[in-house]
Amino acid sequence: LAVMENLFLQLNSTTILLGTVGILLLLYVFLTNFDHKRKEPPGPRPLPLFGNLLHLNLKSFHMTLYEIKRKKHTPILILNIGRRRQSQCTNYKNIDYTCLRPAWELGRIKIVTIFSLGNGIVFGNGESWKEMRRFALTNLRDFGMGKKAAEDKIIEEIQYLFEVFDRHQGQPFNTGQSMNYAVSNIICSIVYGSRFEYSDEEFRLMVDRVNYNIRLAGSPSAKLFDMYPWLFQWTSNRKRLTRNVTENRNQIKRLIGRLQETLNVHMCRGFVDSFLAHKQKLEDLKITDSHYNMENLVSTVSNLFAAGTNTSGTTLRWGLLLMAKYPHIQDQVQEELSRVVGNRQVRAKDRMNLPFADAVIHETQRFANVLPVTIAHKTSTDVTFQGYFIKKGTTVFPLMTSVLWDESEWETPRTFNPAHFLDKDGKFFKRDALMPFGAGRRACPGESLARMGIKEDDLDLTPAVGLTLAPSPHELCAVSREENKVN
Numbered sequence: 458l459a460v461m462e463n464l465f466l467q468l469n470s471t472t473i474l475l476g477t478v479g480i481l482l483l484l485y486v487f488l489t490n491f492d493h494k495r496k497e498p499p500g501p502r503p504l505p506l507f508g509n510l511l512h513l514n515l516k517s518f519h520m521t522l523y524e525i526k527r528k529k530h531t532p533i534l535i536l537n538i539g540r541r542r543q544s545q546c547t548n549y550k551n552i553d554y555t556c557l558r559p560a561w562e563l564g565r566i567k568i569v570t571i572f573s574l575g576n577g578i579v580f581g582n583g584e585s586w587k588e589m590r591r592f593a594l595t596n597l598r599d600f601g602m603g604k605k606a607a608e609d610k611i612i613e614e615i616q617y618l619f620e621v622f623d624r625h626q627g628q629p630f631n632t633g634q635s636m637n638y639a640v641s642n643i644i645c646s647i648v649y650g651s652r653f654e655y656s657d658e659e660f661r662l663m664v665d666r667v668n669y670n671i672r673l674a675g676s677p678s679a680k681l682f683d684m685y686p687w688l689f690q691w692t693s694n695r696k697r698l699t700r701n702v703t704e705n706r707n708q709i710k711r712l713i714g715r716l717q718e719t720l721n722v723h724m725c726r727g728f729v730d731s732f733l734a735h736k737q738k739l740e741d742l743k744i745t746d747s748h749y750n751m752e753n754l755v756s757t758v759s760n761l762f763a764a765g766t767n768t769s770g771t772t773l774r775w776g777l778l779l780m781a782k783y784p785h786i787q788d789q790v791q792e793e794l795s796r797v798v799g800n801r802q803v804r805a806k807d808r809m810n811l812p813f814a815d816a817v818i819h820e821t822q823r824f825a826n827v828l829p830v831t832i833a834h835k836t837s838t839d840v841t842f843q844g845y846f847i848k849k850g851t852t853v854f855p856l857m858t859s860v861l862w863d864e865s866e867w868e869t870p871r872t873f874n875p876a877h878f879l880d881k882d883g884k885f886f887k888r889d890a891l892m893p894f895g896a897g898r899r900a901c902p903g904e905s906l907a908r909m910g911i912k913e914d915d916l917d918l919t920p921a922v923g924l925t926l927a928p929s930p931h932e933l934c935a936v937s938r939e940e941n942k943v944n
Contacts, residue, residue, distance in 0.1 A: 495846035498535040501525060508537035510684065515677035519829035519858045526859055533843055535851075538684050577756030579764060579832065585748045589757055592749075596731045600647045608805050610646045614639050621655065622935040629932040632777055637664050637770040644765050648758055649712060650726025663708055664766060666701045671767045673698040702759075709755050729758065768827055775825035776818065779873055781933055786875065790814045812885035816878035823891050824873045829858040857892070866890040 501512045514521045526534055578590045600606070621635045635655070641664045642652040653660035673679055673694050682689040689695065713729055722734040736749040780787040790813060794803070797810045808815055834853040839846070847853075862870040866888070867877055880886050 498533045498845040499529045499531050500535040503537035515680045522856050523858045576753045577760040579760040588748045589753055596728050610643055614642050627934055627936045629934050631932050632774055636773050637668055637766055640770045641766040648728045666705050667763050668767055670698055670701050706755050709758050771827050772825055776821045790817055815885045816875040819878045820875045823861050826858055826861050831855045831857055860890055
């Protein structure tokens with residue numbers, strides 16, 4: 458015993474510290490996250506402090522999750538990221554089930570609160586979210602979402618888009634900015650009651666900032682901030698993102714203020730007018746503690762623009778790029794349009810008679826995989842799912858990449874193939890595994906507008922211009938088909 462005591466005294470404090478840490482690490486590896494009674498979903502073993510960070514490629518987050526899923530052969534994964542446990546649903550039946558089940562509630566994640574401060578229709582929670590979503594769905598329908606009124610706005614905007622394309626006179630150009638302006642203007646006409654000129658500096662700043670913010674939010678440094686907010690709150694991307702969000706919210710407040718000055722509660726021009734009229738009505742009744750406040754209005758408008766502009770604009774860009782890459786598919790779409798529609802304006806009602814074009818649009822949404830990991834949910838209670846136990850408070854991410862590349866659902870998942878949506882007779886049929894707008898109570902409130910916009914923009918652009926790949930992979934040439942016939 459005396460020998461052991463002397464040996465211990467000879468050890469310096471650093472050695473003792475390292476030995477203690479080593480023992481704690483061994484205890485952590487063998488004892489944590491190990492429950493004999495309750496079976497948790499499979500996943501890579503986390504490390505102390507880092508969790509599963511070292512298993513992830515932050516530049517391609519969804520691909521990392523997809524590869525882990527393939528190796529584990531499981532419909533649901535569990536990861537430890539930062540201080541949070543996260544579960545990833547990886548097939549469409551599981552995603553559809555979890556999104557429809559009341560126990561799975563939206564998780565308040567640090568990175569998203571930068572966008573909305575916990576208000577609005579995307580990142581809000583509780584009674585405020587329920588009331589805002591109900592009001593948004595009702596009023597967006599009233600102002601034409603999914604109806605002929607919205608269709609007319611889309612057709613009008615397409616003509617302005619054609620003018621932009623014509624100005625390039627067949628030379629290569631980046632379609633991103635003009636497509637985003639067009640999509641955003643359709644939203645503006647419903648939300649504010651009027652569109653903006655593409656040259657309007659205020660409008661350009663607003664749209665460009667929204668799309669830049671989406672890119673910043675997907676950057677590795679933003680993901681690190683999401684995982685370890687106490688450590689990465691001073692990163693440049695996080696600060697830039699916060700500044701841009703603040704500037705956009707201030708800009709939205711200024712636009713709302715202008716509408717408020719000329720508000721006529723008996724003749725609402727758009728969604729904002731309707732919200733302000735309802736707010737004023739409640740205030741006249743001396744109801745001052747309602748959810749109809751300026752913060753909720755600004756957040757809701759911001760949500761509509763951020764979600765609608767980026768996703769729809771990106772999908773449309775993918776559509777143009779794929780038509781350029783596969784000219785034989787573009788020619789088939791053109792032949793069907795010429796045969797069914799002729800020279801008149803394409804309308805939403807024509808979709809029933811355009812099965813191949815409809816299949817191309819749906820396959821574009823699948824193949825593009827614009828939103829590979831959808832918005833987070835959080836379990837409000839302990840849940841047993843597929844035989845696995847998931848703790849209360851676990852953040853749940855539906856992994857859409859796994860659904861859209863699922864070999865059991867799609868014949869050629871990694872290939873652009875419109876036949877995925879055509880039966881043996883060449884008629885269009887819907888595939889349940891395609892869920893571009895989410896599912897359940899958190900599904901996109903602008904789904905009908907987005908569907909109409911994507912279809913009409915794609916169908917209108919195809920007969921008007923023939924697209925070919927320019928030397929740069931991010932640029933296209935828009936050439937009139939009539940000019941091609943002459944040449």
